[in-house]
Amino acid sequence: MKATINDVAKQAGVSIKTVSRVINNEISVRQLTREKVQKAVEELNYQPNLAARNLAGAKSFSIAYIYDNPNAYYIIDMQEGILSACKQQGFELLIHPCDAKNKNITEEVVNMVKHARIAGLILTPPLSEMPEFVKSLVALDVKVVRIMSGDVAPDDLSPCVMVNDRDAAQTITQHLIDLGHTDIGFIAGDAKHMSTVERYKGYRRALKESNIDFDKKLVIEGEYSFDSGVSGAKQLMSTESNNTRPTAIFSCNDEIAAGALFAARLMNISIPEQLSIVGFENSPFSRQTWPKLTTADQPNNQIAGDAANLLISQVRKQKNQTTISQYVPKLIIRDSTAKC
Amino acid sequence: MKATINDVAKQAGVSIKTVSRVINNEISVRQLTREKVQKAVEELNYQPNLAARNLAGAKSFSIAYIYDNPNAYYIIDMQEGILSACKQQGFELLIHPCDAKNKNITEEVVNMVKHARIAGLILTPPLSEMPEFVKSLVALDVKVVRIMSGDVAPDDLSPCVMVNDRDAAQTITQHLIDLGHTDIGFIAGDAKHMSTVERYKGYRRALKESNIDFDKKLVIEGEYSFDSGVSGAKQLMSTESNNTRPTAIFSCNDEIAAGALFAARLMNISIPEQLSIVGFENSPFSRQTWPKLTTADQPNNQIAGDAANLLISQVRKQKNQTTISQYVPKLIIRDSTAKC
DNA sequence: TTAAAAATTGACAGCGCTGTCAATTGTTAT
DNA sequence: ATAACAATTGACAGCGCTGTCAATTTTTAA
CATH class of the missing domain: 3.40.50.2300 (Response regulator)
Incomplete structure (x- = not known):
């Protein structure tokens, strides 16, 4: 029913390792071979098994969104933005709500990261603004991207998406x-x-x-x-x-x-x-x-998608994106303001 | 660093299979052995690797929350309720927002379920109230639990948590x-x-x-x-x-x-x-x-947790919980009502 | 034209766990 | 006490994929 990498390999007439190379976008595959494999992938509607990838490889294909809950609308928007970026990039998202006021929050999150084999984290305020917390996370073997208020990043602990x-x-x-x-x-x-x-x-x-x-x-x-x-x-x-x-x-x-x-x-x-x-x-x-x-x-959905893409490209070790995106919220005039 | 089942097995002086039995709560393990293993698990702070479990076994340890977005507050509450039940039971949660008005929604979700190796689904209104949609999902090899409005389930497609x-x-x-x-x-x-x-x-x-x-x-x-x-x-x-x-x-x-x-x-x-x-x-x-x-x-958090636990027990094939929980929202009197 | 270097491909082990089935141990009935 | 059975345990393969490294093919240089 569900196609495995083996099926694709057979269909394309190559080894599974080559298929693996293609789906991971590795360089050393001849164009012709790559096309053959891609064709087979399409024909079989193949999607790699995330559990297997996570288990086998050194890399992880999971990122986590850690949030404290200031505002349900904000969280949902962020979450959906991140989610759609993840889907597009074949990543899995772990959602981890927590309480910024909790003394043990660092321990809690560090623990989670260690146990869940997570490649990266997205942090929104107020968590993204807790330097000690962020430092502890950066010290682990994970990438971090923060969404923060400001025009430039306050430090270089992690790449940031800034909201001006x-x-x-x-x-x-x-x-x-x-x-x-x-x-x-x-x-x-x-x-x-x-x-x-x-x-x-x-x-x-x-x-x-x-x-x-x-x-x-x-x-x-x-x-x-x-x-x-x-x-x-x-x-x-x-x-x-x-x-x-x-x-x-x-x-x-x-x-x-x-x-x-x-x-x-x-x-x-x-x-x-x-x-x-x-x-x-x-x-x-x-x-x-x-x-x-x-x-x-502010386009929270888009901001979150941006952050997720930034994080994923970090994880993939693609060019170390130094570009920091900045968004400026837009004035919306309605009925609560009038001439003096 | 992170303990594996092997470490636990050594520490407890048993085979990894026995450890597996203990963490899966299987019956045929002697009490003494069980305790030895549990002790080792505690000592090593062992947590089973979800990816490996999902890959190896026939069972899956993932459930999904499929929602259309009527209301961010509702969704967040539900999600957090489900999430904490999942954490407690060692399950993973996939979040899948979607649009109930989308014609292809059934196909989309069916596809997701097939590809993601999901054991069960939680549905909230309006999705839980679309009979054809629910039928298509129940027809797959997944358990479904719906949260619905009413006092008794409208059909026996799935167990339900009712909100009266x-x-x-x-x-x-x-x-x-x-x-x-x-x-x-x-x-x-x-x-x-x-x-x-x-x-x-x-x-x-x-x-x-x-x-x-x-x-x-x-x-x-x-x-x-x-x-x-x-x-x-x-x-x-x-x-x-x-x-x-x-x-x-x-x-x-x-x-x-x-x-x-x-x-x-x-x-x-x-x-x-x-x-x-x-x-x-x-x-x-x-x-x-x-x-x-x-x-x-209504206690959405609790309702969601209930639904998640119900689903997980279905997945685990523990007693086929026929009990259907029912919640009645509670009147809260504030300032918008007064004597005539 | 041929050797050497580079690019491409594949064989194979193994990630951490569970399923199968066989081996061992304990228990009951004779 | 012993056969017959049941309960408990373990050895081993393999889930679908990636990492390593060696084999093969292609390209380059002499």
Whole structure:
């Protein structure tokens, strides 16, 4: 039923080793032979047995996606991007959810890698931003690719796919400025996350480039949560507070923005008439809030596919891809922002 | 470094075959021997090599989770539930996203199963509710477990884990009735989904048991989407329409409910004062709407783990578990419902 | 034209495990 | 105590593939 390498060899009239060479894209096979084999492969609809390859060879054809779960939408998008790259390249994907706050996480993952014969790992924030964790993994016999926030890799522990949150945040803030806002609040996400830091930098840069004075009181420390958005917005908009009341709020992600929206509703502040709010991430629910959120979108699927391909080419020891891809999230204007 | 079965055999002073017997939980091993082996396994922290097991034996230690993507939260929860069951049982999980609307889906999945040497499949709605698709899979040499909406399995194609949406919907509707509502609108999800049908049945049953006349005009056909909630609620609440204006709306899921909330906002109807709205699913964002949604929660993680364990025991040919587990989603009262 | 070097191909062992079947040990009934 | 049986154990082949290395063919150089 299912064709083996033997069947292909017979059909092509060569040895199984030659078939093996062809399917592994090795160089020393004559063009003619290669074609014969490829024809046989097609005819028999042959697909190499992953278990056997993994068992026999020194190489492994499995990579793993290790994630902590900040956001189901993000994970699913990433996962599907990685999955389709894997399928295309004949790799197998192991999914490994874990908890970044767990003290033993390094041990846990190191163990998994050792036991599962894994060739490479893909890490997303917050795991990709834990230097000690990453170091421990790089020290093992696996390749690592990280998806991170920033414009350039912070170190050379591993190749990275960078998401330029800074530029995107600047664009968003500029959008607010273009609408006439000058008092723009900022509700931060978890301070430990690079994305928060980067978005903050972009916000600051936009203000600076437009010569708007920076007011520290307009910056609220928070975390990536709805509740943080609620309390942040309350704090910013409270009439008792002695700071300037902002006319716009930059929320570090959509969840915070949704919280801010919620708070505004509580305080009878109408959006966007009295207050503009922007989010970040373009989560599905950002289209389902009232009003719909202006936000920034990043092609997670594609980013993940990129990372997976980068990783696989590392594993294959093909040219040591030094090119680091960078993505800049794109502004999406919806209904939560308006002229001042 | 990594211990093999050979190391264990030496350490325990038995043959590798005996070790194999112990790790596979076969019967004919003397208790004393079994203990010796188990001790060695522990000492060496031995974990069997999955690739080798899959290659050597007739059995396979891989199962697959096939899903169409209705909802990232749902998928992630399910996936993690399955994953942890797999880890516990020493199985490997293949993830296979696909598109239920794709004509070739059966061929695609059948192909995957054939090529990947998979022992079993877990199916969630809508895939689990496509009889022809399921039949094609059952016809292959794999076990199948479905997660479905209903109280009993609709057929005996495969064991099922049932989610009793009907009873849950009745409870939710009853909650509305208890609050004094009698004109209760219903915005349906995709009519093809069993969950829609079941929730509708529960709604009808609650009305009937409280002797409330059923008004067909209060039922809006829709789909599981935000937009459907918007238009459904508009239709129900429009003053021009010649039907009774409901004082409460049962939305078939949270997304629809969010849409209904949105529409109410558009129409200046205050929730829950002028209109109560309930959702279903307890999506994370149901806590982040204004006001927070009353909804129904189901333990997806646990349901998935159940399904995975059921599948694995099928695969292992352990007692042909005829017990079908049933879960009833639980009412969660929040702020979108109030007295009439 | 022929020897030497290079390119191409294949034979064979073995990855870590399980299935088969035969050898050994223990148990029961006589 | 011993034959007859059952329970337990192990030897060995082989799953489908890759690594090693040697055999063969082709190319190059003299």
